[in-house]
Amino acid sequence: MPRPAGTTDDADRLFARALAEFGSARARIAYANEADRAQRADLQQEIYLELWRSFAIFDGRCSLGTWVYRVAHNMAARHVTRQHRLSHRELLNLEEITEPIDPHDAARQLDDEQRLALLNKLIGQLKPLDRQIVLLYLDGLDTAQISEVTGLSVSHVGVKIHRAKRLLVQLYEGHHS
Amino acid sequence: MTDHDDDPIKALWRAQSTEVPAMSVSYVRHRTSELHRTFRIRNWLEQGSTILALAACLFVILVTQHPWVRSGATLLLIGGAYAMFQWRRRTASLSTEPSQSSVASIAFYKRELELKRDIHSTLWRWYLLPLAPGAITILSWNFFGDSPTKGTLAPWGVLGMLVGWIVFSVIYERHKATQCQREIDALSGMETDTGNPPGK
Numbered sequence: 613m614p615r616p617a618g619t620t621d622d623a624d625r626l627f628a629r630a631l632a633e634f635g636s637a638r639a640r641i642a643y644a645n646e647a648d649r650a651q652r653a654d655l656q657q658e659i660y661l662e663l664w665r666s667f668a669i670f671d672g673r674c675s676l677g678t679w680v681y682r683v684a685h686n687m688a689a690r691h692v693t694r695q696h697r698l699s700h701r702e703l704l705n706l707e708e709i710t711e712p713i714d715p716h717d718a719a720r721q722l723d724d725e726q727r728l729a730l731l732n733k734l735i736g737q738l739k740p741l742d743r744q745i746v747l748l749y750l751d752g753l754d755t756a757q758i759s760e761v762t763g764l765s766v767s768h769v770g771v772k773i774h775r776a777k778r779l780l781v782q783l784y785e786g787h788h789s
Numbered sequence: 790m791t792d793h794d795d796d797p798i799k800a801l802w803r804a805q806s807t808e809v810p811a812m813s814v815s816y817v818r819h820r821t822s823e824l825h826r827t828f829r830i831r832n833w834l835e836q837g838s839t840i841l842a843l844a845a846c847l848f849v850i851l852v853t854q855h856p857w858v859r860s861g862a863t864l865l866l867i868g869g870a871y872a873m874f875q876w877r878r879r880t881a882s883l884s885t886e887p888s889q890s891s892v893a894s895i896a897f898y899k900r901e902l903e904l905k906r907d908i909h910s911t912l913w914r915w916y917l918l919p920l921a922p923g924a925i926t927i928l929s930w931n932f933f934g935d936s937p938t939k940g941t942l943a944p945w946g947v948l949g950m951l952v953g954w955i956v957f958s959v960i961y962e963r964h965k966a967t968q969c970q971r972e973i974d975a976l977s978g979m980e981t982d983t984g985n986p987p988g989k
Contacts, residue, residue, distance in 0.1 A: 624814050624818075627814055627817065628814055631814075636803075636807065639807035640802070640803075640805070640807055642807075643805070643807045657820075660817050661817060661820060661821055661824070664814075664817045664818065664821060665821060682889065682890065682891065682894075685891055686889070686891060686894040686895075689891060689894065689895055689898075690898055692979075693898070693972060693975055693976050693979065694972060696975040696978075696979060697968075697971045697972045697974075697975040702978075703978070703979050724801055727798070727801060728801060728802070728805055731798065731801075731802065739979040740891070740895065740979055741891060741892070741895070744891055749799075750798070750799055750802040750803070751802075751803065752799065752803070760890070761890065761891065762890055762891040762892060763889075763890025763891055763892035763893055764891075764892060780798050781798075783798065784797060784798040784801075
């Protein structure tokens with residue numbers, strides 16, 4: 613029978629484990645959702661605090677990884693919504709992005725740093741749920757795990773991932789085509 | 790296209806430098822307790838000031854023999870208690886689990902924003918309006934009754950402050966409601982087809 617983490621020591625232990633195992637994944641989530649350095653630091657801190665608070669009710673019904681990803685992505689989605697209200701920038705579905713790479717960029721050789729910048733730009737154009745799917749996919753989660761984190765059906769995640777893979781390959785190999 | 794075509798970009802993504810700031814468990818615990826303390830102090834201040842105001846009304850009711858003042862204070866006491874009850878009822882209805890799935894979390898966040906918007910846009914009706922009868926009675930006594938301040942500038946000063954406070958409150962609450970609505974609109978514009986049946 614799953615039980616909440618209960619004591620503060622349990623929560624501390626879980627938090628320390630989450631930092632050790634998923635610290636860089638959590639940082640990448642913040643990085644992909646906020647370009648401004650100062651605001652990114654705030655978002656990272658918000659994720660840290662929410663994560664620590666959340667372990668008071670962690671009941672072990674899902675894996676630690678799923679829990680960490682859910683908390684971090686939920687905080688990031690709220691952040692994106694708040695920022696979107698101010699920026700009036702239009703965000704897109706994966707299906708609405710036809711060209712992940714500018715023809716100008718496609719014509720030249722790109723180094724890894726430039727590819728990463730383009731990848732971050734692509735992710736920054738996406739609506740929160742599609743953004744989460746791409747980020748979770750890039751972090752190496754499989755379709756079932758992504759479905760568990762997002763709450764979308766496995767088949768729906770599969771369709772989204774298929775589309776995301778095409779965009780990612782196009783982005784990485786754009787200069788060859 | 791094979792399954793492994795995008796492996797290099799996955800590897801690149803995972804290898805990127807993200808400038809992870811160091812944050813220890815003790816620091817996070819300290820920050821959380823700080824936030825809780827700030828929240829508790831704000832709650833005490835809000836509730837404390839309302840209780841003080843209600844206690845002052847009760848004191849006036851018990852001490853004064855003047856019917857006009859007494860009825861004004863009674864109306865203020867009833868209006869204030871009603872406003873306090875409504876405030877608590879409307880602000881304490883939603884609570885969420887931080888680890889809900891993204892779809893559930895986003896839906897919850899939207900409902901939370903709608904609730905906040907409704908609180909801000911209707912606040913005048915259930916917070917300001919119940920206080921009006923008491924305030925009008927007390928002011929009427931100052932203007933038309935046998936108040937020692939009748940004929941002086943004091944009642945006008947009080948009236949001016951009251952009107953200023955009401956106008957400021959209404960404008961501020963409208964602004965907050967508009968902010969919530971903008972965020973709801975932004976959220977609606979960002980909704981993805983979830984592929985799940987409605988309500989799931």
